[in-house]
Amino acid sequence: MLIRIDQSTGVPLWLQIVKQVTKQVISRGVSVGDRLPTVRELASDLRVNPNTVARAYLELERVGVVETRRGQGTFACDVVDRHSLDERRKMIVDRVDALLLEASHLQVSHDEVIEILEERARAVESETRK
């Protein structure tokens, strides 16, 4: 599991860990049932306070991305199975909001954003079919 901390954004480190682990579990970069590093291992790897990792793992467990089995460790859950479509949609709303903000800075209208989205969706689909 590859996690990279970016301090320059000012985003809290525990939140960065939550987002990256979530993404990896959803995209199957980390397979269902895989064991995550221990709090100690990850804290040492990333050179962050162990409490930061512990907090991230707590949040990940709260939203059902991982589960902790006492004495065994922390494991990735089957997110698609566990979460309703609503919850999974919420996970990408942040990205959509950021996109809309950037578009407005660049004077790209919302209609144009939707057009671009549809174009790119078609292009990506035909790529994956090849």
Place this chain on the structure above:
Amino acid sequence: MTQLICIECRDLGKKFGRIAALDGLTMDVPCGAVYALLGRNGTGKSTLIQVLMGMLDATHGSVSVLGLDPLTQDVAVKQRVGYIPDRLPMYDWMTVGETIGFVKPFYEGWLKDDEEGLLTRFRLTRQQRVGALSRGNRALLSLVLAMAHRPELVLLDECTSGMDAIARREFERCVIDALQSQGRTVLFAGHQIDEMERICDWVGIIHNGKMLLQMPLEQLKASVKLLVVTSQGPDIPALSGCKVLSRRDAGRDMALIVRLDDPDVLPEMPAGVVLGEALPLTLEEIFVALVESEEGS
């Protein structure tokens, strides 16, 4: 929630002649905290740490470390504290092994296994002469001396300045691993604010011998933000609910660094002013904004 206090200072003062290095400093370090002590050069950080170790006596005020008085109960304090001073004083003519042999007998709680483990981990050999060690390896040896007796409190005074990146990472990993133990407290003073931000959960900023502020890192990051505002008029009226620390103009936009009265509660914009974004800042940016604002006033 009651929290045990590991280090408590009340109105601490220390004068050297007419110069007040500490001038009414009040500080509370909770047990188990990783407390980053920030401040410009010469603001009293090292003096404070030496007072905590009982190496200097305060001119006025009170200090208590692990519930003990560092002046009258200094032996008891030193048994339970691991200390690395900024100048890494050691005898250059001694070897690593001799240095350890010199320091070890002072500590009742010295653990031979920890000593071995740390030496191996840091790739230090007992035959090496201290004078021949690189700056990085000197600091790592200091860490062995400070940690092998499993202290409850670790005081680090600017140890990593001048260390190369690899030695510094190894140093940090060792400190982080030590944090796994329950209740261990770390206070470190330094200038590598980015590195400190990764590890600390409390921040204290010293300025002119006094504590400018001290609070959990998260609260500080929620209290000091960058606001991007656009004003219809030529200037912005005063904002309530915050203190503006600095301001940068960029065309019609203004970037304001503000300290919010309540964490995460953004100020209401007066008429004609639109808030574009409220962005988080790094600890270093927050430190610079707070101290520069203090110096400017």
